[in-house]
Amino acid sequence: MTNAIELTGMKKVFGSHTAIKDVTLTVKKGEIFGLLGPSGSGKTTTNKILTGELSATAGDVKVLGMDSTKFGSAAFKSKIGVLSDNSTLYDRLTVRDNLKLFCKLYGAPLKQIDVILKEVNLQDEGSKTVSKLSKGMKQRVLLAKALIHKPDLVFLDEPTSALDPGNMTHIHRGLQRLNEAGTTIFLTTHNMEEATELCDRVAFLHNGELQEIDSPSALRYKYSTHAFHVETVTGEQLVIQNKPENAGQINELITTNQIKFMHSDNPSLGQIFLKVTGKELV
Numbered sequence: 001m002t003n004a005i006e007l008t009g010m011k012k013v014f015g016s017h018t019a020i021k022d023v024t025l026t027v028k029k030g031e032i033f034g035l036l037g038p039s040g041s042g043k044t045t046t047n048k049i050l051t052g053e054l055s056a057t058a059g060d061v062k063v064l065g066m067d068s069t070k071f072g073s074a075a076f077k078s079k080i081g082v083l084s085d086n087s088t089l090y091d092r093l094t095v096r097d098n099l100k101l102f103c104k105l106y107g108a109p110l111k112q113i114d115v116i117l118k119e120v121n122l123q124d125e126g127s128k129t130v131s132k133l134s135k136g137m138k139q140r141v142l143l144a145k146a147l148i149h150k151p152d153l154v155f156l157d158e159p160t161s162a163l164d165p166g167n168m169t170h171i172h173r174g175l176q177r178l179n180e181a182g183t184t185i186f187l188t189t190h191n192m193e194e195a196t197e198l199c200d201r202v203a204f205l206h207n208g209e210l211q212e213i214d215s216p217s218a219l220r221y222k223y224s225t226h227a228f229h230v231e232t233v234t235g236e237q238l239v240i241q242n243k244p245e246n247a248g249q250i251n252e253l254i255t256t257n258q259i260k261f262m263h264s265d266n267p268s269l270g271q272i273f274l275k276v277t278g279k280e281l282v
Ligand SMILES: Nc1ncnc2c1ncn2[C@@H]1O[C@H](COP(=O)(O)OP(=O)(O)OP(=O)(O)O)[C@@H](O)[C@H]1O
Pocket: 014, 017, 019, 037, 038, 039, 040, 041, 042, 043, 044, 045, 046
């Protein structure tokens, strides 16, 4: 099995509202895959279908080679980790006691607790009661809970939304290490910088439909105008296409010291999303 997730024609209807229209998607084992979309686009619904919390109205859904009838099984649950808006902790217990319970639930060794607390930058907070933690700390305990049993595939719904920049960077490094060790990561986010930095491939979800699927770099290249933007020392603004016939003009600007600033057109994923869907990614 080389694919972690295989979706064919996945659809989800809530009453008269179709939240997911017709999603066909493959996530390879070992990928960090980002599902990007604004609020209400269907990210959480997709996550819930893939983790067995909701069932699809139509289509084929396969996760780790199992179809959705197996999503309630212990075998499935032991192989996936989930951080979602429904993830909870025992507020009156300490961080460590919470993680002990999840170790028991998943049959993970207790020595994993110290390893995972370090990964989420909570090595000094293990004896704190969860109710006394900040929002960002709670989010990191939830992440530790999702990862404690070393799952093959983790679903992370907005994993860093409550984190300060320092902890966000720490978690990003941790997720990259986890991925290098073989874990597939399915990330839903509307944080474009996060997606650009972490994801091997991203998909744009808009009104329950996928619009683009590719690597951040390929998408940025596809939607680039392939031009250099130059501001000269005299304040002139030039736009020069990246073409062999313009090499002489660029060379002349460089050799005569006329360039104050020069950058290539390199659209962000947020700008591309706006171009593709006409909607801001917020
Ligand atoms: N249980 C439900 N009953 C009815 N409608 C729902 C239900 N869950 C989600 N929806 C609708 O489905 C659409 C997609 O919602 P979803 O929560 O998947 O979006 P999202 O992309 O995760 O948004 P956000 O970033 O705000 O969490 C929305 O229009 C939402 O109102």
